[in-house]
Amino acid sequence: MSAEPQTAPDGRDLIRLEHVSKRFGGVQALDDVAFDVKPGEVLCLAGENGCGKSTLIKVISGVHKPETGAVMRFDGAPMDDLTPARARALGIQVIWQDLALFPEMSVAENIAFEKNLGARLRLVDYGAMRREAAAILDRLGVDIDLDAPVKSLSIARRQLVAIARALVAKARLVFMDEPTASLSRAETKALLRIVRRLSEADIAVVFVSHRLAEVLDVSSRVTVLRDGRLVGTYPTRGMTQTKLTELMTGRTFGQEVHAPRTRSGTPVLAVEGLTRAGEYRDVSLAVMPGEIVGLIGRLGAGRTELALSLFGMTRPDAGTIRLEGRPLRMGSNRDAIAAGIGYVSEDRLSLGLVQPQSIGDNTVVTVLDRLVDDFGLLSPKKRRDLVADWIDRLKVKIGHPDDPVSTLSGGNQQRIVLAKWMATGPKLLILDSPTVGVDVGARAGIFEIVRELAAGGVAILLISDETPEVYFNADRIWHMRDGRLIEEFVPAETTLAAVEEAVHA
């Protein structure tokens, strides 16, 4: 940790917090935290999930009350008895990760919804709403159809709508919760341009994230929280993702490239000339037993679409898929599972797990037919043993196997998804963005499991938007663009910078 905590620079504070603590039952969510933002400043608030970032935002936006002893000042005046409405009146706006927009309503109404608020019955002036929304979007320098329903917009544009809505309320301090999580590089750049505009208009912006590489260069300082405590506030000049990760986790992660290994024998997966109209074209690739092959590219390059075909969910128009040398024809993903293909989906929360069901049930759902007893009924003992075995092997921190999956952290949920597919004893495992929403610390644990699997002979196809994690974990990397595989990299023979350059060129 070479960066020294920076003492508060002189000058007026927009907001200054000292001695802020918050307990929920027995959990100390915030412990004597100090936090300040200057007018028009762009600040990063960094920390792993559960470090207290969200609690801090909720204290500042009036959702939670801090414990007594907290000193909170906004523009020099004390902020006591803060409520969400009062916080908004002060000009504190939070853009939550889920954006909290109304998908069925028009862009204009979403932006100007403030006009509809309040308990008094008023007539709605759609004309005034449109004018206000148009003025704000104009100020942001973006062009969005005011009459389109928000559900028809891309995530990036929805985010702009949410920002515009925050500005309607005369914002002075805007929190953005994980704003870049679902944006492509180009969309992120556009967002950062907007943030600079806000900053120039003297509106302070606080980025809340655990993935900060791209926002480091627009912000002046970064405040790091860990386990509810303030680690420190540092200038971003000279800050790197690696250093930040160390500050956030309190650990160091050695990262090195896989040594190249030569492999022989029959490939587990061999794809020849696979094509599906509008999705991918003429894809040929092979994955050897025990090999991790990365698949990188921009959003919309066709990676997930290809994965869905390899998993039997969609049918290619042309080409062949061979599994261990035998041609594979799949009518559905049931055939894929039977043939020994596992798929960890991109959207873990909704597709990968049955959230309200127990950890145990989620783990065994793919192998129920193997858990029957002599009478063809589910055997509770077999189920118990299998669950215990996998939880042990994957080092999942859980309360009880009967607890719902939704009680686990993102990293542990992802381990359960892995367990679910590993229980089927797959020959090929397709991992689609396995670390989305998973903490930096927990990511390393997931890749440990993935490498262990590969060492055991499972072939792995790894799809990810995070080029570094592919670079450091894959044996070979294919770069996909516009539905085609355009080039192959071997991490041991090239640099990360070269691979990233190629993807984002």
Added chain:
Amino acid sequence: MPETRSRRLPIGGVEGWLLVVIALIVAYLSIATDTFLTLVNVFDILNYSAVNVIFAAGLLVVLIAGGIDISFAVGASVVQYLAVTALGRIGGGDWALGIALSLVLGACLGAINAALIYHFRIISIVVTIATFNLFFGLLMFFTGGVSIYDLPDWLSSRVVLYDVETDLGWAEITLPVLVMVVTVFATWLLLRRTSLGRQLFAMGDNTEGARRLGINLGAMHYLAYGWLGACAGLAGLMQAHYAREVVPNALYGRELEVLAAVVLGGARLGGGRGTLFGAILGLALVSITQNGLNLLGVSPYAFRMIIGFVILVAISLSGETIGLVASRLRGPKAAGSVR
């Protein structure tokens, strides 16, 4: 992220499809019968449907707010009984008093639903199935299932707003039609033109988002269920006026008929979407079909079966489903469990 490609055909939304289906049925009935397209019959359909449209306007508000209500039709029966009994005690009353009493009593029943749903956090379908049984059970228990035939004169005598003599007799538009028009207009005003109506939409569209904006979700629940209750009370009064009697189980089962028609008209179960025009078209489809079956001399025992079938067909004819069917027919490749 796989793109979601819309399969929607260029022809307009749910309303457009309903109009097409209704036009086909009207065209068929006009040719197949010589009584369907007459002023007497059309006015009859209007007079008969008024009660259902009033119900539908109220139910739409609850659906848009993200809830559902099964109890409103038996609630209307309760209001009929209470109102007519109370008015009888004070010597008969008049239209103004009758309407005011029905609105207030109905809104109170709605408020009971809202309170249970909001304060006890029980999902609306469970609450209203319970209150459906409760309202109906109390009504049957205290009335012993006995009907009231002795209505005040103002209530039982038909109020004709407009009439015209035709070859088939007098064609009349009666009071329920006016009440229907007023209710629909007031509901339209609430939903589309007032701040509170937009907050209702917001709550149904994204409850968490509405909460974070500081919308008073409790008040919105009372507004939505209270509005439906008031509409149901009014509909109950109109039904008593139309039938010239109060029969405790007269409206039993009407809730599903209205619910199906409103959902057919494009209201989304789950909230945030729905139009009055769609709801009215949904009801029109059902009413016209039923009327047509009558005129064609089809056995009344077959009505429900045929109407159920018509609703299924009409719902399948929405643009999205047609696209799906078309893509299946295009090639067996895309069939089965493959997306």
